[in-house]
Amino acid sequence: MGHIQVPADGEKVTVNSDGSLNVPNRPVIPFIEGDGIGVDITPVMRKVIDAAVEKASAGDKKIEWMEIYCGEKAAETYAGDWFPAETLEAIKDYVVSIKGPLTTPVGGGFRSLNVALRQELDLYVCQRPVRWFSGVPSPVKEPNKVDMVIFRENSEDIYAGIEWKADSDEAKKVIKFLQDEMDVKKIRFPEHCGIGIKPVSSEGTKRLVRKAIQYAVDQDRDSVTLVHKGNIMKFTEGAFADWGYELARDEFGAQPLDGGPWHSFKNPKTGKEIVIKDVIADAMLQQVILRPAEYDVIATLNLNGDYLSDALAAQVGGIGIAPGANLSDDVALFEATHGTAPKYAGQDKVNPGSLILSAEMMLRHLGWNEAADLVIKGVEGAIEAKTVTYDFERLMDGAELKSCSAFGDEVIKHMA
Ligand SMILES: NC(=O)C1=CN([C@@H]2O[C@H](COP(=O)(O)OP(=O)(O)OC[C@H]3O[C@@H](n4cnc5c(N)ncnc54)[C@H](OP(=O)(O)O)[C@@H]3O)[C@@H](O)[C@H]2O)C=CC1
Numbered sequence: 131m132g133h134i135q136v137p138a139d140g141e142k143v144t145v146n147s148d149g150s151l152n153v154p155n156r157p158v159i160p161f162i163e164g165d166g167i168g169v170d171i172t173p174v175m176r177k178v179i180d181a182a183v184e185k186a187s188a189g190d191k192k193i194e195w196m197e198i199y200c201g202e203k204a205a206e207t208y209a210g211d212w213f214p215a216e217t218l219e220a221i222k223d224y225v226v227s228i229k230g231p232l233t234t235p236v237g238g239g240f241r242s243l244n245v246a247l248r249q250e251l252d253l254y255v256c257q258r259p260v261r262w263f264s265g266v267p268s269p270v271k272e273p274n275k276v277d278m279v280i281f282r283e284n285s286e287d288i289y290a291g292i293e294w295k296a297d298s299d300e301a302k303k304v305i306k307f308l309q310d311e312m313d314v315k316k317i318r319f320p321e322h323c324g325i326g327i328k329p330v331s332s333e334g335t336k337r338l339v340r341k342a343i344q345y346a347v348d349q350d351r352d353s354v355t356l357v358h359k360g361n362i363m364k365f366t367e368g369a370f371a372d373w374g375y376e377l378a379r380d381e382f383g384a385q386p387l388d389g390g391p392w393h394s395f396k397n398p399k400t401g402k403e404i405v406i407k408d409v410i411a412d413a414m415l416q417q418v419i420l421r422p423a424e425y426d427v428i429a430t431l432n433l434n435g436d437y438l439s440d441a442l443a444a445q446v447g448g449i450g451i452a453p454g455a456n457l458s459d460d461v462a463l464f465e466a467t468h469g470t471a472p473k474y475a476g477q478d479k480v481n482p483g484s485l486i487l488s489a490e491m492m493l494r495h496l497g498w499n500e501a502a503d504l505v506i507k508g509v510e511g512a513i514e515a516k517t518v519t520y521d522f523e524r525l526m527d528g529a530e531l532k533s534c535s536a537f538g539d540e541v542i543k544h545m546a
């Protein structure tokens with residue numbers, strides 16, 4: 131049975147044949163509140179975005195929010211169904227949505243609903259910009275040099291969820307197949323061994339790297355770095371780098387630099403050189419700390435991208451201020467990088483910045499740039515005034531501690 135209440139006054143965002151969006155003045159935007167701190171941050175995000183849209187359009191435009199359900203609230207609403215089909219349909223049908231974080235149990239229990247949403251909707255790009263806002267406390271000396279955009283592959287890698295528990299019939303069968311038919315002798319302890327499979331394809335890699343390079347072209351960026359662990363996982367992570375370079379040559383006319391492996395090509399829009407390079411994932415984690423100015427757009431596989439997202443966020447103040455988007459060729463689902471932070475749930479305490487900035491990305495995606503600019507102005511103003519949530523306050527001298535909702539009000543105040 132349906133539980134989604136469609137707002138009477140709104141209209142759908144639609145996709146034109148060239149992929150551009152038709153955005154009415156009162157678009158219906160589905161939102162998932164989210165588990166844990168979702169109850170705190172989602173209403174604050176909505177209030178901030180409504181204020182920005184109203185101010186930017188002098189009241190001509192308004193988002194018609196439509197609640198859709200996934201996770202704990204879905205289980206309550208849909209008699210135990212954590213992942214209602216109606217929710218998936220709405221995200222597809224309404225084209226642009228936003229979600230709070232959803233809980234995933236560790237070890238046993240159900241698979242990640244966040245990952246399932248990305249897979250079911252083929253939201254193959256996870257785009258996570260990482261930039262510093264002046265005044266945000268950071269553990270590094272020059273956080274202003276961090277300005278990177280992660281393009282994390284969202285549909286493949288070990289996140290595909292092809293794994294079997296140790297001692298299960300399936301794990302035993304796969305191990306026996308590997309030993310008997312593939313001559314595999316390297317499983318160190320085959321008796322009680324869990325098995326996971328890591329699919330990485332040419333198609334999956336190329337569609338992700340294409341988006342990353344196109345972004346570098348459109349946004350006048352200097353480089354795209356392919357991050358991989360190809361020295362160890364040659365046919366998955368190594369192939370990711372090879373296919374990335376191949377795509378850069380075939381579709382963007384990149385040529386090897388000094389005999390390779392790095393490549394470069396001229397940005398057709400600016401005439402400036404864009405370098406395509408690759409770095410091995412472990413080295414990358416120290417490079418981004420020691421030499422952040424050398425990295426710009428990053429294209430990487432699913433697990434590397436997950437690790438890099440939180441690590442890079444720490445350099446610019448933590449995952450309280452780390453936004454993101456999950457994108458297919460036509461559907462967009464915006465979400466913060468962080469999770470449900472259960473110990474803070476319902477306390478009106480955490481930083482709503484990540485979800486607010488995810489919504490800021492959503493406003494730009496809709497073409498509502500004036501409203502997006504106001505959100506940035508408000509966030510910058512609230513941080514500069516040192517009126518911040520606990521995560522920043524504990525690291526800043528002379529800051530005034532604000533609750534989650536009071537920080538949202540500060541953001542709105544500083545839009546003026
Ligand atoms: N996309 C999604 O929906 C995601 C869901 N998850 C899920 O969330 C659950 C909890 O995961 P966990 O590993 O604890 O990671 P979380 O990201 O939920 O929290 C880890 C820590 O990050 C800090 N943090 C997170 N969000 C904020 C915020 N808004 N403001 C300030 N600080 C914040 C807190 O640090 P401190 O303790 O220092 O204050 C918190 O304890 C798991 O079920 C996990 O699977 C995880 C990531 C993404």
Ligand SMILES: O=C(O)CCC(=O)C(=O)O
Binds near residue numbers: 232
């Ligand atoms: O799905 C989850 O529970 C975690 C996902 C995650 O960490 C991420 O997408 O960054």
Ligand SMILES: [Mg+2]
Binds near residue numbers: 436437439440467
């Ligand atoms: Mg993560």
